Amino acid sequence: SAVISQKPSRDICQRGTSLTIQCQVDSQVTMMFWYRQQPGQSLTLIATANQGSEATYESGFVIDKFPISRPNLTFSTLTVSNMSPEDSSIYLCSVEELGGSDTQYFGPGTRLTVL
């Protein structure tokens, strides 16, 4: 199974600033996904990031607010832009392995608090 790391593990930020979260995988993967988990809520998919193409965003999420990069098959970044307290959440990266069994593997998450 893929091993995924995320940086930072947690951060406290001021409103109006931006934070970039990194996701590194120990093997090449086709699909990478970014999720948000707001306090007391279920995980919600923000976008799907495929290498070499623009990320696909879910309803309610836009590229200007959550720009994503996917420069190669093992790495992706998610930026949370112009943050407000409503952006306080856990952000999780997940992957599906090449030729995999549909199982998704998740990183440990980044806990973001916006003051």
Place this chain on the structure above:
Amino acid sequence: KQEVTQIPAALSVPEGENLVLNCSFTDSAIYNLQWFRQDPGKGLTSLLLIQSSQREQTSGRLNASLDKSSGRSTLYIAASQPGDSATYLCAVMVSSGGSNYKLTFGKGTLLTVNP
């Protein structure tokens, strides 16, 4: 729009007890159903994946069933242990348009197993 509901929201049992967690979904057009456990600071761990054509999957003390036509799944945990304490999440994989797909999650069941 697919919605996933998990009952109960929280469950506390004594060690050794067998227990059942429930998951229901509103749209039967799913590719698969997955059960995860979430531990604080450790992200999500995949427990079981049931393809839409399957009825159940087993792994050790865990057994998951799927009744796609009625939109229900159960996770059975036998002989529960304190180490089973975690939040258990149910998720269904559905089409998100074109060739893309996504996981839709329930809010989870917080399980506490008391020694």
